Amino acid sequence: MKLIEKRKLSYSVTLPFSRYLRQYDRGIKLPICYDELHDYVEALPLYDAQGQDTLWSTLCYAPAVRRPLHDALLEIYSHLRAPGSGLHVRHLEVDRIDLCLYANTSPFRVRVINRLNDNFDYFYIKKADMSRIFGLELEHLLSPNRISYLYSGDTLIEEHIYGIPGDVFLEKKLDQDGASQVRLAKEFVKFNERCVLRLLGDMHAANFVIDITMDFEQNFYRIRSIDFDQQCFEPSLKVYLPQFFKQNFPYVKLVVDHLPIESVHQYQQEERAQFFRRTRSEILRLEGLFTALEGSTLAPHENILGLRSQLADYYESRSFLQCDSMTSLIKLILKLIETKALPTGFKRPIPGLENTMGLRVD
Structure with missing residues (x-):
């Protein structure tokens, strides 16, 4: 796809x-x-x-x-x-x-x-x-x-951001270094949530790296973006959800195989809580950032119209329809996180992949 x-x-x-x-x-x-x-x-x-x-x-x-x-x-x-x-x-x-x-x-x-x-x-x-x-x-x-x-x-x-490219990790490391698949699945859920909350797109496996930290019992994984070219540009919400890229299907399968939907929702909530903490600690700098970008063009207007209607459905909030810029969409997401107004999980499971993060991978 x-x-x-x-x-x-x-x-x-x-x-x-x-x-x-x-x-x-x-x-x-x-x-x-x-x-x-x-x-x-x-x-x-x-x-x-x-x-x-x-x-x-x-x-x-x-x-x-x-x-x-x-x-x-x-x-x-x-x-x-x-x-x-x-x-x-x-x-x-x-x-x-x-x-x-x-x-x-x-x-x-x-x-x-x-x-x-x-x-x-x-x-x-x-x-x-x-x-x-x-x-x-x-x-x-x-x-x-x-x-x-x-x-x-x-x-x-x-x-340079150091780590193992996501596609290389799948090919050479996933089954060879004793990777904790549960921990990796958890991190992919969190990474998926981080991307859609800040509208970072095109995070297929070649555009992120796996950073591995050795723990005294198992390895700890963090997925890091290395390409920021598709920040706030595309009109399709799927572009901002790594779970939709076919290159990432093995990561999504880890989630399907190892995490019940309750755990998926838990990790989404944890990531949103971390977003709230970071927002509060950087509130002055974020205000300066959004002020500096006020009136700037980050994407064609039709892309904003297409994305805002999908976000309105995704987050069950008609407030997105009043947004007229990509930055205002992100500001509204951060506001909804602060007021805990984002829905928990997703309301429309797709037959055949009900145990994924709620949306289908094509």
Whole structure:
């Protein structure tokens, strides 16, 4: 089932949103911009350790370009990892610059290596898009995770999020590392709820990672988004529910096989309670964020109309029909969480999958 039919539109960052980003040290003056990295002379296919094409290309730059470019990238890395600290970078070097042409945003990936111990780290350089940055900010404020990113003009810098890609985990780890399937099923329910509450779409298995923490008895799992391109854009509610993507069906099957519907509802309630706590602790910053985005365009108007009617049915609240922007939809969801007005569970089980999270996976 194809949930996303058209390529996402990109929206430039508005002046009020840019001011908000500078206020919270996200907006800074960068030494280079996205377009300058296109000044390469050759692109070579990048293969993984098994000899498979990664669909990334490693870039080669002329000597006159390479040195100043690498110095600028190390300066950006210093701002990203240790802002304001004057991070000592003389023992660091840019080991590789890769380009991904198949992705919507054609991101650059920079690998930085520590010459003293061969440890390495990555960061990404992308075209700035307002809804993507909005998604990063909501991830930082409303999810269990913190995330570093920087913005300047038409350029966005994102840190690398470590973990096992969701599709790779299904293929290589699910049955091999003694994974606790009950714990993984619980985390998928919570992740599913986090995505729909903050309207983060397109979370199929290749767009999230599994972060594993070893416990003294079993492993603990957290699912983390790594792609925020589809924040508040699509008109279909299914796009914001990971359970609907066919790539995620093995995760949904874990829920079906291991969790009774009472447990599913319990974990949804727990995630909503955590959303409420995070909202209260970040209330001033969230107010500033929504004010900065007031009047901004994050999606076509017809997408807002389509989504608000589906949310009205989903959450059994006609108030959604009065919303005229994507941000107002999220604000209403947060308000309903605060007043405990969201329904518990879902009222329309689908024959054949009654034990899932209440909706069918096509």
